[in-house]
Amino acid sequence: KAGVTQTPRYLIKTRGQQVTLSCSPISGHRSVSWYQQTPGQGLQFLFEYFSETQRNKGNFPGRFSGRQFSNSRSEMNVSTLELGDSALYLCASSLEQGLGGELFFGEGSRLTVL
Amino acid sequence: AQTVTQSQPEMSVQEAETVTLSCTYDTSENNYYLFWYKQPPSRQMILVIRQEAYKQQNATENRFSVNFQKAAKSFSLKISDSQLGDTAMYFCAFMKHDYHTPLVFGKGTRLSVIA
Numbered sequence: 090k091a092g093v094t095q096t097p098r099y100l101i102k103t104r105g106q107q108v109t110l111s112c113s114p115i116s117g118h119r120s121v122s123w124y125q126q127t128p129g130q131g132l133q134f135l136f137e138y139f140s141e142t143q144r145n146k147g148n149f150p151g152r153f154s155g156r157q158f159s160n161s162r163s164e165m166n167v168s169t170l171e172l173g174d175s176a177l178y179l180c181a182s183s184l185e186q187g188l189g190g191e192l193f194f195g196e197g198s199r200l201t202v203l
Numbered sequence: 204a205q206t207v208t209q210s211q212p213e214m215s216v217q218e219a220e221t222v223t224l225s226c227t228y229d230t231s232e233n234n235y236y237l238f239w240y241k242q243p244p245s246r247q248m249i250l251v252i253r254q255e256a257y258k259q260q261n262a263t264e265n266r267f268s269v270n271f272q273k274a275a276k277s278f279s280l281k282i283s284d285s286q287l288g289d290t291a292m293y294f295c296a297f298m299k300h301d302y303h304t305p306l307v308f309g310k311g312t313r314l315s316v317i318a
Binding site for chain 1: 236240245246247248249250253255294298299300301302303304305306307308309310311
């Protein structure tokens with residue numbers, strides 16, 4: 090079956106702009122979580138959505154937000170972009186995050202902020 | 204809060220040899236899960252192996268095995284018969300046993316397998 094699909098794969102924005110990233114989970118998976126990957130901070134958890142509700146949130150400012158649709162597809166949005174937001178944003182899907190279940194990752198969306 | 208430490212930023216190994224990647228973690232939880240994920244260059248992250256903390260037996264998956272020492276909070280990954288396709292970033296990760304808990308990752312170890 091198809092894996093986790095993230096779009097766009099690459100994008101370049103300038104400071105102050107906003108960006109929306111999309112994630113389509115594996116069919117049947119209801120949980121979608123987002124992680125930010127940077128060389129300095131490594132992989133950090135942003136938030137998780139399950140059944141259209143945010144279930145957990147990492148330590149990121151309010152400029153980072155997300156949502157999940159009834160078909161489990163998820164979007165994350167970053168407003169008022171800063172240079173430090175340049176990163177690889179990874180989406181992961183699972184049947185239900187937590188309880189030791191495997192997370193399946195997409196290839197990521199690489200955001201460059203100039 | 205949980206923390207995961209990978210003390211080896213980079214490692215290399217000759218093809219067909221064995222290599223061990225180190226990972227230590229800090230937690231006050233008694234019930235949790237530990238993972239090793241592999242991220243090949245420009246490719247998606249995939250699960251290599253998973254260990255449940257309440258199981259004393261070390262997990263194995265083909266050429267991959269772990270040495271789980273719960274008291275020492277240590278979780279190392281051994282790759283036997285290394286192959287060129289094993290070249291990747293390897294991340295150790297921790298997950299608390301609870302609903303909707305995220306993975307907590309270490310900073311990763313970049314492994315290069317040399318022909």
